[in-house]
Amino acid sequence: MRKIFGAMLALALVAPAFTVPAVAGGSKSYGTKPAAEAQTIVAIAASNPDFSTLVTALKAAELTEALSGAGPFTVFAPTNAAFAALPAGTVETLLKPENKTKLQAVLKFHVLGASVESSALAGKTLTSPPTLQGGTLAIDGRNGVKVAGANVVKADIRGSNGIIHVIDKVLLPAN
Numbered sequence: 001m002r003k004i005f006g007a008m009l010a011l012a013l014v015a016p017a018f019t020v021p022a023v024a025g026g027s028k029s030y031g032t033k034p035a036a037e038a039q040t041i042v043a044i045a046a047s048n049p050d051f052s053t054l055v056t057a058l059k060a061a062e063l064t065e066a067l068s069g070a071g072p073f074t075v076f077a078p079t080n081a082a083f084a085a086l087p088a089g090t091v092e093t094l095l096k097p098e099n100k101t102k103l104q105a106v107l108k109f110h111v112l113g114a115s116v117e118s119s120a121l122a123g124k125t126l127t128s129p130p131t132l133q134g135g136t137l138a139i140d141g142r143n144g145v146k147v148a149g150a151n152v153v154k155a156d157i158r159g160s161n162g163i164i165h166v167i168d169k170v171l172l173p174a175n
Contacts (some may be wrong), residue, residue: 040068041075041159053083060095061103071161074116076147078170108133109173118155121145135173
């Protein structure tokens with residue numbers, strides 16, 4: 001784990017800063033109060049009932065402490081509805097202790113080890129820096145912002161250790 005975070009820190013130091021423009025979305029509040037920057041991304045997610053499945057998964061995967069660290073992180077955070085759209089039984093299966101490694105891979109696929117704001121993606125298509133899982137995400141900012149086919153429905157929720165972009169789909173790594 002230390003090697004992964006070390007590599008991500010090195011990437012964050014050499015990678016260009018990304019920023020993603022605010023994306024029109026629903027009327028729900030996702031913790032965008034000015035005080036949110038004093039909270040970690042995990043604390044922000046834990047304070048919002050729309051992320052309860054994500055927080056449960058982070059706890060089961062034992063990733064809350066790591067994602068409460070210094071960062072910077074960018075988390076593409078699926079809502080409860082995004083998890084509910086997975087095939088029946090998928091979430092329950094991933095939450096089983098014997099599937100912790102698979103769950104960690106899925107969750108780490110949603111996290112970059114750099115701050116990526118929405119404004120840097122407007123009008124562009126690109127590949128993300130590596131996710132904490134090791135893969136990359138196709139990002140399309142030409143018509144709204146899509147990350148690996150998921151729509152960013154709320155962008156740039158800033159925390160003390162990174163940024164959350166709310167997405168409408170759970171991202172699954174190729175393996």
